[in-house]
Structures are given as structure tokens and as C-alpha cells.
Amino acid sequence: MEHVNIYDQISSNKRLSYLLFVVFFIISFILAFIISEFFGGGYAGTTIILILAVIWMLFSYYLGDKAILALNHAQEVKKEQYPHLYHTVEGLSIAAGVPMPRVYVINDPAPNAFATGRDPKHSSVAVTKGLMDRLKRIELEGVLAHELSHIKNYDIRYMTLVMVMIGLIGILSSTIFRMLFYGRGRHNKSGGALILVGILFAIIAPIIARIIRLAISRKREYMADASAALITRYPQGLADALKKIEASHVPMVKANPDTAPLYIANPFAGKKELFSNLFSTHPPIKERIKILEAM
């Protein structure tokens, strides 16, 4: 039964979120330990790093959605500004049985959308202007129903935590790595540190990659597509919307690359060469359309 799967998905997402906190804490601990060992920070160094890690965890949980919305230049809108969009979200939340999320608009001509938040009561949906311009009401309903399914399934909690919490480690390690790599000639002392960072990177990178891949698993997207069809009772609407999104070929300007997996479709589809590694995990749109049309 479909409903059983949704409840499975909810508890799985909550479990994964807890697991994420644990993994993050362990990674921070290893980092703190190694750094203190090498630079002689002692217990104080370790403690400071661990406190910072806990603060970052709290920040990710309570303010991660706001950070992601700001990074993607999304602006909250009122009913009066976009009555059509607002009504559609309102109607679909009634059908999905979730509280009304906050509505955000991204001033970007490329059609795309994402949802974020920590639970259905604290959730937001963001759509681009391009999406509203290109889609008919019934297609827009399909896309928004997909996003509301992410909210209802608690996908938003897990995905937001991954993007904010793990994203930081990814960014930090790659930044340090790059800094050391390019700054090799100038600092002779960095030899030891380079090895250290190399080791850290070797330990952490596969874990992070695995977590991110889990977050954007195809199952999650297919599941949200199926739930969207159940909410609107019209799978063709979302299928047509995905076709238009695929055909647009306009890469997003305002999207933040590190949060790209949150979007319903790859926001940088036009620039494949640059980002192919990172986004190959986005489920193929053609496959999704095929499944929706067979419903």
C-alpha cells in the first residue's frame, strides 16, 4: 500500500537525520583530535572544535532552511503579490494534509523549484519566476505537489541537514586542499599539513559522497513524483511540467551549486561539462516522465 510506504519513508528520513548528527559529530571529533595532535592544541583545542560542531549542528537544524533560501536568492512573497501561486500552494496543502508552507520566489528565468525546512510545520517552497511564466496551472500544480510530498515525507529535513551540515565539511576540505595545492611553492612548512589534509580528505570524502548520494537517491524523487500524482490525481500535469523544464535548457543564474540537489531538476542542466561529476546523481528526467505517463 502506498500509505505504508509514505510512513516508512518518514521514519527512515527521521532515522537518517539522527544518524547524520552522529556521523557529523564523529567526523568533527576525529578532525578535532588530529588537528590537536598535530598543532598541540590539547584538550582545549578539541573542546573548542567540538563546541563549534554542536553550534553548527543546531544552526543547521533550526536555520538551515533560511540559509539555503538566502543562498538561492529566494524572497518570501505574500498572497497579494502572487495570488495564483499562493492559492495553488494553499489548495495542494489541503489535499496533502500538511500545514501551509511559506512561499518563496526566485527571480530567475530558468524553470525550477525546491522545498526546504525541518518538518511540515516549518517548511518553505521556492519557485522561480521562469517556472510560473512557462507552466500552465495544472502543470504548476504537479510541480508544487511534488515539493509538498518532499515536505510531507520529511525529505526536506534530511536533505536540508545534508546540504548545510555536510556541505560545510565538503566546502572546507576542498578549500583547504586547494589552498595548499596552489600555495605549495610559497610555504615550505605546509608539507606536513598537506599530508594531514590528504589523510583527512581520504577518510571523510567517501563518507560525505555517500551521504549526499543517499540524500538525492532516485527513490526519493520517484516517490515524491508518485505522491504528487496522488495529490493532484493527474500525473500528466507533472509529466508535462518536467518535459517543459527539460526542454528549457536555460541554466539557473541565482542557484547555489552546493544546494543544487534540492531542486526538482538539475539547475545547471545547460552547463553539463562543468558539473557532471557532482550532479550525475540527479535522476534522469526522461525516466521520470515515462513512469508518470504510465500511471
Next chain:
Amino acid sequence: MSTIIFGILLVLVFVFVLMYNGLVTMRNRVKNAWAQIDVQLKRRYNLIPNLVETVKGYATHEKTVFENVTKARSAAINASGVGDQAQAENMLSGALKSLFAVSENYPQLKASQNFMMLQEELAGTENKIAYSRQFYNDSVMLFNTKIQHIPYNIIANLFGFKEENLFEISIAAEKETPKVKF
């Protein structure tokens, strides 16, 4: 020995309480879903006087249309029973349709910001009515399925959890897909 029996009994009571509470939650969810439909219907009733006033400002000669809408609105508000309610709602939808048809003849009205907003508001509310009915039916289906399953059916029988009615569209006209012409 008696401790084991006592333990088993305790577990059974615990399981029973959980199942009973689960059913109560689901039944309340169904009731709430039904109330949500009323909320949306009321919103629609409240929008109509504004709409009529706006149209009146431009289309002064369409008295019968206004009267029909007003009459249908109060009939829908005062209707009791699911059957009557559905019929009154249907009449109201028809009256509104003719109101919008009439407004086609007044380009100034059609261009008015207020009218466009009301039209959007009404269309949105009508969608919400449909969605809240759908959600009600979803909740009823979950509840009905549950109280038919073993062992919930035993508790349901003992404590009077009855199957709820699905909201069905009884009027032939509403079953058809509306065709929009421009």
C-alpha cells in the same frame, strides 16, 4: 506463574489502549477533514457579495443575474443535509457561471484589478473545496480500511466505530469534466 500471566495481561491491555487511541485519532481526523470543507465553502459564500458589488459597478442592467446569485447563495447557506447541500451548491455554481458569462460583455469590468483579483480568489477557493473533499475522502478511506482489518474490527464493533460515508458527487453535471471555452 501468576507473574507471567499478569505480564501477558498487561501487554494485552497496553496493545488494546494503543489500538483504541489510534482509532480515535483517525476518527477525529475524518471529522476535522469534514469541517475543513465547510471552512472553504464559507469562504466562497463570503466572496460572493463582494463579487456581485464589483460587477454591479460596471454592469448595471443585469439585475436578474445578480438576484439569481444572491438567491442561490442564501439557499446554499441555509441548505441542510448532504443531498440538499449538493443541489444548492450546484445551483450556486450555475448562477456564478452566468455572472461570469455576463461580465464578458463589459471589457472595463474584465480589466478591473478588483474583478480579476476576486475571480482568482474564487477560482482558488473552488479548487480548495475540491481538494478538501478529496482529503476528506482519503481520510475516510484510511479509517474505513482500518476498522475492517483484523483485529481492529473487533474493537470497532465493541466500541461503536462506524464506517464513515464518502463524499460522492450525486449530480450528473458535476461529474463531467468542465469544458472551458474562450
